[in-house]
Amino acid sequence: MMLSARPRPVRVVSRVVSSSASSTAVRVPNRAFCAQRRQMGGRASSNLLSAAAAPSAALSAAACIVTTTVGNGVSNGAIAFMMRHRKKLAKLGRPADQRKALMRSLTTELLRYGRIKTTQAKAKAMRKPVDHMITLAKRGTDWDMVQAMAYLYDKQLVKSLFEAVPDRYSDREGGYTRIYKTMPRRGDNAPMAIIELV
Numbered sequence: 001m002m003l004s005a006r007p008r009p010v011r012v013v014s015r016v017v018s019s020s021a022s023s024t025a026v027r028v029p030n031r032a033f034c035a036q037r038r039q040m041g042g043r044a045s046s047n048l049l050s051a052a053a054a055p056s057a058a059l060s061a062a063a064c065i066v067t068t069t070v071g072n073g074v075s076n077g078a079i080a081f082m083m084r085h086r087k088k089l090a091k092l093g094r095p096a097d098q099r100k101a102l103m104r105s106l107t108t109e110l111l112r113y114g115r116i117k118t119t120q121a122k123a124k125a126m127r128k129p130v131d132h133m134i135t136l137a138k139r140g141t142d143w144d145m146v147q148a149m150a151y152l153y154d155k156q157l158v159k160s161l162f163e164a165v166p167d168r169y170s171d172r173e174g175g176y177t178r179i180y181k182t183m184p185r186r187g188d189n190a191p192m193a194i195i196e197l198v
Contacts, residue, residue, distance in 0.1 A: 090125040103129050108153045110177075111161055115196035123179050123195040130197075134176045137165035172198070 092099055106126045110116050111133060118126075133152065136144040140162055148158045169176060180194045 090121055092121060092125060104151060104153060107133060107151070108157065110195060110197065111152065112154065112157055115194060117182070117192060117194050119185075120179075120181065120191040120193040123193040126195065127177050127179075131174055131176050133161070134165055134169060135174075137162045138169060140166060 092102065094102065102122070103126055106116070106118065106122060107129045110126065110130055129151070133148055136148045145158060145162060148161070149155055152158055152161075176198055178196055178198050180196075182192045182194055184190060185192050
Protein backbone atom coordinates (compact mmCIF):
# COMPACT_ATOMS: atom_id res chain seq x y z
CA MET A 1 0.00 0.00 0.00
CA MET A 2 1.51 3.29 -1.09
CA LEU A 3 0.72 6.47 0.78
CA SER A 4 0.39 9.70 -1.16
CA ALA A 5 2.97 12.20 0.01
CA ARG A 6 2.32 15.87 0.49
CA PRO A 7 3.90 18.02 -2.27
CA ARG A 8 7.22 19.46 -1.17
CA PRO A 9 7.78 23.21 -1.42
CA VAL A 10 9.26 24.26 -4.75
CA ARG A 11 10.79 27.60 -5.61
CA VAL A 12 10.55 28.52 -9.28
CA VAL A 13 12.87 31.22 -10.57
CA SER A 14 12.52 32.44 -14.12
CA ARG A 15 15.71 33.74 -15.67
CA VAL A 16 15.48 35.30 -19.08
CA VAL A 17 18.66 35.06 -21.11
CA SER A 18 18.91 36.99 -24.34
CA SER A 19 20.04 35.26 -27.52
CA SER A 20 22.96 37.67 -27.90
CA ALA A 21 26.04 36.74 -25.90
CA SER A 22 26.81 40.34 -24.90
CA SER A 23 23.69 40.96 -22.78
CA THR A 24 23.36 39.93 -19.14
CA ALA A 25 20.71 37.74 -17.50
CA VAL A 26 17.53 39.44 -16.29
CA ARG A 27 15.37 38.03 -13.47
CA VAL A 28 11.65 38.18 -14.28
CA PRO A 29 9.04 37.67 -11.51
CA ASN A 30 6.76 34.75 -12.22
CA ARG A 31 3.15 35.93 -11.75
CA ALA A 32 1.56 32.49 -11.94
CA PHE A 33 3.96 31.15 -9.31
CA CYS A 34 3.29 34.07 -6.94
CA ALA A 35 -0.49 33.76 -7.37
CA GLN A 36 -0.55 30.05 -6.55
CA ARG A 37 1.81 30.58 -3.62
CA ARG A 38 -0.62 33.09 -2.12
CA GLN A 39 -3.54 30.68 -2.60
CA MET A 40 -1.69 27.77 -0.97
CA GLY A 41 -0.60 29.83 2.04
CA GLY A 42 3.04 30.22 1.09
CA ARG A 43 3.60 26.89 -0.67
CA ALA A 44 3.94 26.20 -4.34
CA SER A 45 3.77 22.84 -6.09
CA SER A 46 5.76 21.59 -9.03
CA ASN A 47 2.83 21.80 -11.47
CA LEU A 48 3.75 25.42 -12.14
CA LEU A 49 6.88 24.47 -14.01
CA SER A 50 5.05 24.43 -17.32
CA ALA A 51 3.38 27.78 -16.60
CA ALA A 52 6.63 29.34 -15.49
CA ALA A 53 8.52 28.03 -18.50
CA ALA A 54 6.50 30.09 -20.99
CA PRO A 55 8.17 33.49 -21.56
CA SER A 56 6.14 36.67 -21.77
CA ALA A 57 5.11 38.14 -25.12
CA ALA A 58 7.57 41.01 -24.86
CA LEU A 59 10.45 38.58 -24.37
CA SER A 60 9.51 36.06 -27.02
CA ALA A 61 12.93 36.22 -28.65
CA ALA A 62 14.69 35.33 -25.40
CA ALA A 63 15.08 31.86 -23.92
CA CYS A 64 13.39 31.29 -20.55
CA ILE A 65 15.27 29.03 -18.12
CA VAL A 66 13.35 27.69 -15.12
CA THR A 67 15.29 26.46 -12.09
CA THR A 68 13.70 24.82 -9.09
CA THR A 69 14.95 24.35 -5.55
CA VAL A 70 13.30 21.65 -3.45
CA GLY A 71 13.90 20.67 0.16
CA ASN A 72 16.27 22.29 2.60
CA GLY A 73 17.06 25.96 2.33
CA VAL A 74 13.83 26.94 0.58
CA SER A 75 12.44 30.27 1.71
CA ASN A 76 8.84 30.08 0.53
CA GLY A 77 7.33 32.75 2.76
CA ALA A 78 5.63 30.33 5.16
CA ILE A 79 5.54 30.91 8.90
CA ALA A 80 8.54 29.31 10.59
CA PHE A 81 8.24 27.71 14.03
CA MET A 82 11.56 27.56 15.85
CA MET A 83 12.41 24.35 17.66
CA ARG A 84 13.75 24.17 21.20
CA HIS A 85 17.15 22.78 20.37
CA ARG A 86 19.62 22.76 23.29
CA LYS A 87 17.20 24.65 25.54
CA LYS A 88 17.04 22.52 28.66
CA LEU A 89 15.88 25.15 31.12
CA ALA A 90 12.35 24.53 32.38
CA LYS A 91 10.53 27.87 32.56
CA LEU A 92 7.87 26.55 35.00
CA GLY A 93 5.53 29.39 34.01
CA ARG A 94 7.48 31.95 36.05
CA PRO A 95 9.82 34.85 35.40
CA ALA A 96 13.52 34.30 36.02
CA ASP A 97 13.70 35.76 39.53
CA GLN A 98 10.71 33.77 40.81
CA ARG A 99 12.03 30.62 39.15
CA LYS A 100 15.41 31.01 40.84
CA ALA A 101 13.78 31.59 44.25
CA LEU A 102 11.59 28.52 43.76
CA MET A 103 14.60 26.34 42.90
CA ARG A 104 16.49 27.65 45.92
CA SER A 105 13.62 26.90 48.31
CA LEU A 106 12.93 23.44 46.85
CA THR A 107 16.63 22.56 46.99
CA THR A 108 16.86 23.73 50.61
CA GLU A 109 13.81 21.69 51.63
CA LEU A 110 14.99 18.54 49.84
CA LEU A 111 18.41 18.72 51.49
CA ARG A 112 16.74 19.31 54.88
CA TYR A 113 14.11 16.54 54.75
CA GLY A 114 15.65 14.15 52.20
CA ARG A 115 12.32 13.61 50.44
CA ILE A 116 9.61 15.98 49.19
CA LYS A 117 6.51 15.77 47.01
CA THR A 118 6.08 18.24 44.15
CA THR A 119 5.10 18.33 40.48
CA GLN A 120 7.05 16.29 37.96
CA ALA A 121 8.30 19.38 36.13
CA LYS A 122 9.63 20.95 39.33
CA ALA A 123 11.20 17.66 40.42
CA LYS A 124 13.05 17.31 37.13
CA ALA A 125 14.14 20.95 37.20
CA MET A 126 15.56 20.79 40.74
CA ARG A 127 17.79 17.76 40.12
CA LYS A 128 20.58 19.91 38.71
CA PRO A 129 20.90 22.39 41.62
CA VAL A 130 20.64 19.56 44.18
CA ASP A 131 23.43 17.64 42.46
CA HIS A 132 25.50 20.81 42.34
CA MET A 133 25.10 21.46 46.08
CA ILE A 134 26.10 17.89 46.91
CA THR A 135 29.12 18.14 44.61
CA LEU A 136 30.17 21.34 46.39
CA ALA A 137 29.83 19.59 49.75
CA LYS A 138 31.91 16.64 48.53
CA ARG A 139 34.78 18.92 47.50
CA GLY A 140 34.49 20.77 50.78
CA THR A 141 36.70 23.81 50.13
CA ASP A 142 36.05 27.19 51.70
CA TRP A 143 34.95 28.66 48.39
CA ASP A 144 32.52 25.77 47.89
CA MET A 145 30.97 26.56 51.27
CA VAL A 146 30.64 30.24 50.31
CA GLN A 147 28.83 29.23 47.11
CA ALA A 148 26.51 26.85 48.97
CA MET A 149 25.67 29.48 51.60
CA ALA A 150 24.86 31.97 48.84
CA TYR A 151 22.40 29.53 47.25
CA LEU A 152 20.73 27.72 50.16
CA TYR A 153 18.46 29.60 52.56
CA ASP A 154 19.50 27.72 55.73
CA LYS A 155 23.11 28.40 56.78
CA GLN A 156 23.07 25.74 59.50
CA LEU A 157 21.95 23.22 56.88
CA VAL A 158 25.04 24.05 54.81
CA LYS A 159 27.36 23.20 57.70
CA SER A 160 25.65 19.89 58.41
CA LEU A 161 25.61 19.13 54.66
CA PHE A 162 29.37 19.65 54.36
CA GLU A 163 29.92 17.33 57.34
CA ALA A 164 27.66 14.45 56.24
CA VAL A 165 27.93 14.35 52.44
CA PRO A 166 31.59 13.29 51.90
CA ASP A 167 31.05 10.00 53.75
CA ARG A 168 27.60 9.30 52.33
CA TYR A 169 28.38 9.90 48.63
CA SER A 170 32.10 9.09 48.47
CA ASP A 171 31.62 6.31 45.90
CA ARG A 172 28.98 8.07 43.76
CA GLU A 173 29.77 10.51 40.95
CA GLY A 174 26.50 12.32 40.31
CA GLY A 175 22.91 11.15 40.22
CA TYR A 176 22.20 11.88 43.87
CA THR A 177 18.41 12.06 43.49
CA ARG A 178 15.65 9.64 42.57
CA ILE A 179 12.19 10.55 41.22
CA TYR A 180 9.05 8.46 41.68
CA LYS A 181 5.89 9.33 39.77
CA THR A 182 2.74 9.37 41.91
CA MET A 183 -0.97 9.94 41.38
CA PRO A 184 -2.02 13.26 39.80
CA ARG A 185 -2.93 16.10 42.13
CA ARG A 186 -6.57 16.35 43.06
CA GLY A 187 -8.10 19.54 41.77
CA ASP A 188 -6.05 20.40 38.69
CA ASN A 189 -4.84 16.87 37.76
CA ALA A 190 -1.22 18.02 37.68
CA PRO A 191 1.29 15.15 37.36
CA MET A 192 3.00 14.73 40.73
CA ALA A 193 6.24 13.10 41.80
CA ILE A 194 8.30 12.34 44.88
CA ILE A 195 11.96 13.31 44.70
CA GLU A 196 14.36 11.93 47.28
CA LEU A 197 18.06 11.70 47.96
CA VAL A 198 19.62 8.36 47.06
